[in-house]
Amino acid sequence: MSVELNKKLNDSKFTRWMALGVVAFTMMAAYFVNDVMAPLKTMLEGQLGWGSTDFGFYTGAYSFLNVFFLMLIWGGLILDRFGIRFTGKLAAILMVFGTALQYYGITELADSNSVYFGYKAGVFISSVGYSIFGVGAEVAGITVTKLIAKWFKGKEMATAMGVQVALARIGSQAAYTLAIPVAKSFHLDTPVLIGLVLLVGGLIAFFAFSVLDKKLDKQIKDDKTSVDEEKFSIKDVGAILSNPGFWLIALLCVLFYSCVFPFQKFATELMVSKYGIDADFAGSIVGLPALGALILTPVFGSLVDSKGKADNIMIIGAAMLIFVHLTYSIPSINGWWVATVLMIILGIAFSLVPSAMWPSVAKIFPAHQLGTAYALIFFIQNIGLWGVPNLIGWIQKEFCISETINGVNQYDYTIPMLVFTGFATLSLVIGLLLKVANKKYGYGLEKANIEKK
Numbered sequence: 380m381s382v383e384l385n386k387k388l389n390d391s392k393f394t395r396w397m398a399l400g401v402v403a404f405t406m407m408a409a410y411f412v413n414d415v416m417a418p419l420k421t422m423l424e425g426q427l428g429w430g431s432t433d434f435g436f437y438t439g440a441y442s443f444l445n446v447f448f449l450m451l452i453w454g455g456l457i458l459d460r461f462g463i464r465f466t467g468k469l470a471a472i473l474m475v476f477g478t479a480l481q482y483y484g485i486t487e488l489a490d491s492n493s494v495y496f497g498y499k500a501g502v503f504i505s506s507v508g509y510s511i512f513g514v515g516a517e518v519a520g521i522t523v524t525k526l527i528a529k530w531f532k533g534k535e536m537a538t539a540m541g542v543q544v545a546l547a548r549i550g551s552q553a554a555y556t557l558a559i560p561v562a563k564s565f566h567l568d569t570p571v572l573i574g575l576v577l578l579v580g581g582l583i584a585f586f587a588f589s590v591l592d593k594k595l596d597k598q599i600k601d602d603k604t605s606v607d608e609e610k611f612s613i614k615d616v617g618a619i620l621s622n623p624g625f626w627l628i629a630l631l632c633v634l635f636y637s638c639v640f641p642f643q644k645f646a647t648e649l650m651v652s653k654y655g656i657d658a659d660f661a662g663s664i665v666g667l668p669a670l671g672a673l674i675l676t677p678v679f680g681s682l683v684d685s686k687g688k689a690d691n692i693m694i695i696g697a698a699m700l701i702f703v704h705l706t707y708s709i710p711s712i713n714g715w716w717v718a719t720v721l722m723i724i725l726g727i728a729f730s731l732v733p734s735a736m737w738p739s740v741a742k743i744f745p746a747h748q749l750g751t752a753y754a755l756i757f758f759i760q761n762i763g764l765w766g767v768p769n770l771i772g773w774i775q776k777e778f779c780i781s782e783t784i785n786g787v788n789q790y791d792y793t794i795p796m797l798v799f800t801g802f803a804t805l806s807l808v809i810g811l812l813l814k815v816a817n818k819k820y821g822y823g824l825e826k827a828n829i830e831k832k
């Protein structure tokens with residue numbers, strides 16, 4: 380009888396997975412908007428005169444406020460201080476506002492001749508919007524990760540994190556697949572408008588989740604058997620930063636993701652220019668990792684839950700990325716099917732690492748430090764998400780223009796792909812060091828997550 384009385388919302392499998400589904404929709408919309416402009420790179424250059432450095436500037440803007448104004452750090456502190464509901468709603472509002480501004484930049488300012496800080500008004504304002512969106516998206520990301528750790532503690536935590544990431548990748552896949560066909564059938568800005576509508580839906584979804592979460596908090600408070608969670612204090616930042624596990628995960632994260640997300644932003648053009656894939660179809664190939672991750676991330680997540688071995692999984696994922704990027708860099712290997720197979724391999728790596736890495740953070744840090752720990756890791760990751768697209772855009776402009784057709788530059792991708800290979804190699808080295816640290820400090824990364832009853 381007392382067992383029944385103590386039953387909380389998240390003890391019901393159906394309710395916790397339904398709650399996850401609701402917030403996953405918010406993240407799906409966020410990932411759609413995040414990626415929807417990437418396949419349009421060549422169209423943006425042709426129709427709005429956005430060159431490679433403009434595109435690199437815009438793409439890197441996602442992380443600009445997070446990195447230079449420490450917005451992610453504030454977001455993490457707000458999350459640990461004021462909780463999941465407040466922070467999640469704030470993040471969703473920022474995403475909607477930022478996307479609306481981005482839309483304004485590519486519609487109303489498309490023909491403007493004004494220049495701000497050396498960039499066309501349209502490029503600059505869209506980038507400001509994307510930067511605000513980036514704050515919202517990243518803060519939403521850490522909020523959702525923390526809420527999964529709360530709702531799924533001692534349960535299928537890695538599977539749930541995997542499912543959330545997988546559903547988010549549907550957003551990315553949809554963006555890569557639909558952007559060019561939609562932009563061609565309607566207007567260049569229509570894909571962003573669709574993203575804006577989805578985000579408003581995501582905002583409503585998060586408000587709906589908050590009702591459930593409030594109820595769960597009340598149950599946790601009323602439950603005499605539940606242990607009171609320690610409150611976050613600013614001293615915890617020091618504790619997080621002095622943990623070697625933090626630095627290794629953060630470095631693995633920045634290096635690994637620097638050769639996935641920024642690569643994907645340029646990859647549609649790579650598929651067309653090097654592999655001769657039709658522009659309408661190229662986005663779908665680039666979206667393949669997202670599609671693969673949809674199936675594989677939960678599979679690998681449940682493997683981590685039941686069998687553990689997160690340390691080895693991260694190492695294998697990093698090694699696969701080296702193979703993929705190195706092969707993309709070889710000029711003589713240019714068959715469309717090779718490009719496709721490599722994307723599939725990248726998709727497997729892209730499923731392995733996140734499904735092992737994010738739950739590992741929850742093993743290294745206690746619950747009250749999790750928001751800040753995820754925020755600091757995302758912060759370091761964002762340095763890469765800002766710097767790498769700018770670096771690649773600059774390299775392309777300086778060293779990679781192979782010819783110019785009707786005023787649109789064609790780029791050779793050998794050097795950019797070697798740069799990505801370098802990052803992937805470093806991520807493997809860090810993965811190996813993490814394995815050593817795991818043994819030394821006993822993080823338990825090799826252990827299963829699901830508590831045996």
Ligand SMILES: NCCCC[C@H](N)C(=O)NCC(=O)O
Pocket residue numbers: 410413414517520544636640733757760
């Ligand atoms: N294109 C999405 C960027 C999301 C970055 C975010 N900080 C993150 O790492 N999310 C986890 C993931 O695996 O997508």
